[in-house]
Amino acid sequence: MNKSPDFRNTLMEALGMKILPMQNGKYYASMPVDHRTVQIQGCLHGGASIALAETLAxxxxxxxxxxxxxxxxISVTANHINTACAGTVIAEATPIKLGKRLHLWQVDILNDNKDILSTVRITNYLISHNS
Known part of the structure; x- marks a missing residue:
């Protein structure tokens, strides 16, 4: 299932997120740094970075x-260590632990020069539709 999800009428569409092809066991997504994703100083909003990371994970x-x-x-921990004020950011998700009920992901947000802007750890809990 590597089909891109339907983001119509969602936060992901509003922020311009796109799922990119998987490479070498890692998942990727992009998001523009523009009027939808910046804070009042004109640079990338940390909340937008977290939304991108959580979406990708x-x-x-x-x-x-x-x-x-x-x-x-069920858990998101983020460290913002740099910023971008233009261009596109790329999120790169690497699995740390893929258990039966819990998935732990490391998601790095990179700028156009491949510098790390944010590093985010996300834990997902797998729920049964029957629960």
Whole structure:
């Protein structure tokens, strides 16, 4: 299931997020740095970065779930160490632990020069549709 999700009428569409092709076991997404994603000083909003990271980790977990399961985020920890004021950011999700009920992801947000802007740890809990 590497089909791009339908983001119509969602936060993801409003922020211009796009799922990119998976490479070498890592998942990728992009988001523009523009009027939708910046704070009042004109640089990337930390909340937009977290939204991108959580979106990508959720998508990545969903590709690994059975049809009877879906992931929900239960923990997000972010460190913002740099910023961008233009261009596009890329999120790169790497699985740390893929258990039966918990998925732990490391998501790095990178600028156009591949510098790390934010590093985010996300834990997803897999819930059964029957729960």
């Amino acid at each position: 959720g998508y990545a977990s969903s590709t690994l779930c059975s049809q009877e399961e879906f992931p929900v985020g």
